[in-house]
Amino acid sequence: MYRTHNCNQLRKTDIGYEVKLSGWVAVRRDHGGVIFIDLRDREGLTQVVFRPEENAEVAKQSHSLRPEDVIQVTGKVAPRLPGTENPKLATGEIEVIPNSLTILNRAENLPFQLDTELSNEDLELTYRYYDLRRPRLSRNLQIRHRVTQATREYLDSQGFLEIETPILSKSTPEGARDFLVPSRLIPGKFYALPQAPQQYKQLLMVAGMEKYFQIAKAFRDEDLRADRQPEFTQIDIEASFVTADDIYTLTEGMLAAIFKAARGVEIPKPFPRLTYREAVSTFGSDKPDRRFGMQLVDLGDVFAASEFKVFRGALDSGGVVKAINAKNFAEITIGQADELTAIAKTFGAKGLAFIKIEDGEWKSPIVKFFSETEKEALRSKLQIEQGDLVLFAADKWEIACEVLGRIRLRIAEIQKLTAGSERLDFLWVTDFPLMQWSAEENKWNAVHHPFTRPKMEDLPLLDEKKFSEMRADAYDVVLNGVEIGGGSIRIHEPELQAKMFDALGISAEEQQTKFGHLLRAFRLGAPPHGGIALGLDRLVMLICGEQSIRDVMAFPKNNRGQELMTQSPAPVDPKQLRELGIKLGSDNS
């Protein structure tokens, strides 16, 4: 037996007992005579004290210990000397006085120290098995387990079945770039790794499973971000005979169970709802962060007859004039103003107008174009006060909203408006547009995916080909400005699905080769159904208070999709390629 207790277990009530502990040497404090070791395991730290007068042989042996050596000690639990208790440690009232020490394994010189943060993430990822010993990362993985465990328990309690779907799957024309896997048995053909179990879970509804879930791996071969990895995990859910409201209730209950289990907090239910239109109009984002104000204010009525041509021109051509009031930001630096202007231009604005309210004056090159009436209307609509900074966007609705939305977030970041906030702001964003025109591809694309059901009242618009006006029966769940999940009620009628494919420019032939199975399935009695998928990595990231999903994954990949510890992706033996009938181009050998 290696141990009787873990390193976060012993308390005053254990004093006098003989115990065995195993773990890693976290810190060594060698006083020449007495030696202190902080012994670490997954659960915590326990101080071990070697004293020459207690056991000269063991104390002598302890001098050779180095950080990260793996040891086992057997000894008596003793109270710490009065005045030397450590309130920062759960085990700080006691220490262990060993009568034997076994060195289970030595650690060589370490590539970096665990007690300081690194800036070189490559090094951490290369030695990931070592880096994960950091209490913070270890805790993150433990929280992740709590989250998946709570998810399973909750969904099981609601009658959902966990069903696995294939990883070796089929490439689909819509959506992200697929990861491909060549088939050896059928040369020249390829599997694709699933971007989501979307079609399989719908087919499970046709199969009559009624309530399905899966902690599912998904794969997308796109460029990476702090919150995006090529392989990631979804809490994937689908149910038959449900409306959007049923999915909301289920998801709210599940998130409540998760936050109760992982953070010990109650979250208020039901979550507020905003339509896509409201969210974008008010916050400039379809995943609004409502933990601070600075809302977008529409100024169309104020400037309808304005002499300021930039604003009038935008309105006359069917656009909007909107503004946000950044409270107490009049002392914006030139560098910050340049940065905000650059953001505005990145997202399509021609420029960024702003007014500083300083020394009782409105300072801006554009103020001279405003009438007194317009100024008074601005003052009351935006509640302008001394020290404020008002920023304007005059453009098409989409651009004006997005520009101000992005600037709003950046200013909140500069002003640290959410720093240290414990608030959990959940909401539903509903009524997304069904399709979006892609100028690049010269076709309509599905905003969510091609299986999403149009809102019942918008169905006639499909035949009228008024695609831009159609709303989807789709919804996102948002937490603190991060989209943590999304879903929809699906199409279950073969005719409607075929019409939808037509609208998306998928030819009749392609519908048969790529989606024939789905259309056939819908003809054999498909129940109405819908579901949702939550990004587990992002959710755990938020629960852990981390900035990157890499910090809540055991073995993440870097920005280029490399896993530095095992050095994947890697070349393969030519024999393997021959078996697959694959020849590399001359520039990739």
Add this chain to the structure above:
RNA sequence: GGAGCCUUAGCUCAAUUGGUUAGAGCGCCGCCCUGUCACGGCGGAGGUUGCGGGUUCGAGCCCCGUAGGCUCCGCCA
């Protein structure tokens, strides 16, 4: 594909306007130290300043190129 920032000792960072032999803390090695908890003290080893080129009497610092990393845009139904 594009933009920004970054790259100096094993790690985290510094190095004034371009100026002597590139420094500090931690880690490592040696010695000392019996109540610490980021223990402490003394000594030591450790550097192609990512790489290549240029400007200059002189480059870690300026210029050009290149590689790599991170963040963002595009992309991600």
